[in-house]
Every structure is written in C-alpha cells, then in structure tokens.
Amino acid sequence: MFERTWTVRFSDTDPHGIAHYPRIVDALHETSDMFMQEIGFPFWELTGNYDFGFPLVDMRFEFEHPLHAGDDVRITLTPDPSTRAVRFEYDGFVGDDTLAFSGYEQRVCAGTSGGGAQEIPEEIRSQFVEYADGE
C-alpha cells in the first residue's frame, strides 16, 4: 500500500466550502503519479525511456463524506495487477479515519505507438505485487 496526505486548499472549495469534485480527481491523479515515482517508474520516464504507458480505461469513485479546506486527507493506493493491466484502488480518509471516498482507476499497459495492451514488464509488475501485499 502506498500512502500520502493531501491537504484540501481554499482554491479547491466551492460556495458551500466543500471541495469541488474535479479537484479531488486532480489529487487522485497526483497520487498515482507519486506512487509510480516511488516505485522507480515515474509516468514521465515511461514516456521518455520506454515505449509504453498506463492509460486509464475505467474509473469509478464513490464519495461518502464532504471535504473542506484545511482537511488533511490520507489517501491510500493499493495496486492490483493482472498480466496486462493494473487496478489502482484508492481510499481517502479524513479526521478520525472517516472514509471520505473510495474507488479505483483501471489502467492498461499499452504501447505508445498503438498495438493495444501488452504485458507489464516484470520489474514493474513485481513492484505492484510488493505494494499490493505490504502494509
């Protein structure tokens, strides 16, 4: 499991003082980016040094609890890899561990010059497995 804290900012909030949901999606995407950096395969190096990426094919999120400016949201990311795809499962917690949202991004390993899904290279897959099992 990968974990980071996201602080909701004034500029993320709406006239009710609640985070606009597109700003939550920004924070989720940032979390996937931080995770890929942590495991040594940042998205930007996939672009520059490899011939594949992990485009998003499916996403689902449920929002349980509103977020306010100043909230420190503990976001966890747990990868769930298959051979040619990986699901990033997310949970977001605020305050005394109240679930604010949960959901997933489904990403496929796909060549950047077309050709559809391909196998995730073992050195990346093994990192996904490690973070899937670990605490």
Next chain:
Amino acid sequence: MFERTWTVRFSDTDPHGIAHYPRIVDALHETSDMFMQEIGFPFWELTGNYDFGFPLVDMRFEFEHPLHAGDDVRITLTPDPSTRAVRFEYDGFVGDDTLAFSGYEQRVCAGTSGGGAQEIPEEIRSQFVEYADGE
C-alpha cells in the same frame, strides 16, 4: 438529451499529445453545469436561492478512445431521475461518431445544511424527465 461540443485544447494534452483525463473530468463537470443552466436551475442559483444542491455521490467513466488537441467532442447528457437522486449519463463522441468515453455521475438532492437526501422539487424533476425522453 442535452448536447454540447467541447474542443480539446493544447493545454489539455500530455507528452503523447493525448488529453489528460482530469481535463476530461473538468469538461464533464462543465457539461453538467451547462445542462442545469439550460433547464433554468443553474447550480449557482441552487446555492443562492434554495436550500439544497446535487452533490456527487458516485461517478464511473470508461475511456474507449484517446482525445487529441483540436478534437471536437460531442458530449451528450441524459438525465435519469428517481425521487431523491438523479443520474447524469454521458457519452462523448469524436470524428465520425466514434465513442471516446461513456459513464455517469450519480447525484443526490441534499439539503445544504445537512439532513440527507430529500425529494427533488417537481419543477426540476419534470425538466429531468423531459430531457430523459426527448431526442
């Protein structure tokens, strides 16, 4: 059905020349805002003049086809209302009507000062029904 065209901009695109998905989410949210304005109940008037809103509780999107800068994306929104909630169903088409993405936002009618879901006022619900049935 409500329909608008969204042009993908250079500033929406990534190093592969493909739209960053959070920018697609921005366009979807903008579409819901345009729809509520069209039916005469813009989100900002709900905030100012009424005591309820339509917060998002669930969203799911599948991405079938990448979008590039300059693409004119025809986004359709079809509301599917129940008593206390409404699902906005979306499809996005590019070029010769290729499906680029589809999905939904599930929104509940909820009081802004708490108290949970409440019935959608009839004057709004009837608009949802009209756009659900129409072509």
Next chain:
Amino acid sequence: MFERTWTVRFSDTDPHGIAHYPRIVDALHETSDMFMQEIGFPFWELTGNYDFGFPLVDMRFEFEHPLHAGDDVRITLTPDPSTRAVRFEYDGFVGDDTLAFSGYEQRVCAGTSGGGAQEIPEEIRSQFVEYADGE
C-alpha cells in the same frame, strides 16, 4: 481583435461565490488557444507540423471586479507582434461592459529544439497584424 464569451461556472467559484483566479487564468489560456485556431495556426499544429512554438515568457493581469458563477465574460484578445515575439493583450468585461480584468501574455517565437527566439513566419505575423488593426 479576437473576442469570445466565457461563462463562469459553479466549479470555478470559491466560498465567497467568486471565481478562483487560477480558473480565470485557465480561461485566458483557452482564449489564446481559440485565437490561434481561428487564425489557422493552432498551438497543436505548431507542435506537430512546425519546429517552433510560442512559449510564455511574461504575464501580467490586473483584476478590477470580481466574477461570479453565471457571469458571461466578454474576453477580447488583441495581438501586438514584433519580429520575434508577440504580446496578447486581454480585456474581460461583464454585465454592462464593466472591466473585470486586463493584462497581457508575452510570448516569444522559439524553436522547440532549443536555439532561442526566431522570426515569426510571415504567414502568422500577417494574421497577428490583421487582428491588431481590425475592429
């Protein structure tokens, strides 16, 4: 002069009901993108078909009047070209032609593979001149 209307959305607004200024910057950048498309040299074609672009080197904006959700903002862009650079001058008006903001983006014509500023190709420069003079 190029002109477009930007409608401020609920998702652009803050707890005071006023547009977050980074959302105004998004709208300004979108306006430059629409202008380049109108004159036949969209930013995304410069990237794909030419070996130069117009990166931003300087921007300044003054905000005179707050913007609210639902405001239709008339944004004008007047290009002011020199040999190797162009200034896009902006004004934004709301309601009964109240000035909401004004400012500029200074952009240089620069090769995408380095080498610094270069002359703006005549076919683009002539378009800038046409929009600079016209009403």
Next chain:
Amino acid sequence: MFERTWTVRFSDTDPHGIAHYPRIVDALHETSDMFMQEIGFPFWELTGNYDFGFPLVDMRFEFEHPLHAGDDVRITLTPDPSTRAVRFEYDGFVGDDTLAFSGYEQRVCAGTSGGGAQEIPEEIRSQFVEYADGE
C-alpha cells in the same frame, strides 16, 4: 521567507514535455495557501471566522526556464506588506538553483461584504513582517 518544494507532475506537462503555465499558476496559488496556513491565518479561516480576505488585484510572472515532469521546484514566498495590502514575491528554482520563474501577487485586505480596502490586522501584519525579514 517561506519555502516549499513543488514536484512537477506528468499531468502538468504538455506535448513538449514542458509544464503548462496554468499548472504553474496553480502551484503558486497553492503556495500562498500553504503560507497563510503556516502563519496561522489560513484563507479558509479568514472566510469562516473573519469578515475580510486577501483578494488578488494584480499579478505578474516572468518565466525564465522551462519546467519538466519530475522537476523539484523550490518555491520561495516573501511577503512585502503595506498598511492595507500585501505583495507576495515569488521565486522558483530548479536543479542547481536555476531561476525558473519569478513574480508577485498583489493582494489587498478587503471586507468580504464590500467596502473596499481595510487595514491588515496587526496579528497578521506582524507575521508578514517576520517572514519578510527572516531567512
């Protein structure tokens, strides 16, 4: 002086692999938000607990050096207060302390219910002075 590090993300970058400038503006605004939180007067508490805020009236930024995904940008904020306004001066550095951008946000202390500029309360002004002088 207040300082934080902003990591440029894949989702901030354009087809040249360079950060879109509206994403840099997002990072600047986030920095002002972090600074106000650090001194004990976060923007969101001004909204909820006081009757004034610090709306932006003028901004200027010069961009010296492009930013790429993965860059760790050291952003410094130095407040320069007057009686009724404050200028936040910014510098952004990458790599071996190369200046990437510099500029300012000019903010006035203004009542949220209108009435124009007012004096900055002493407990906030003294914090601005402390960060202006300090290293």
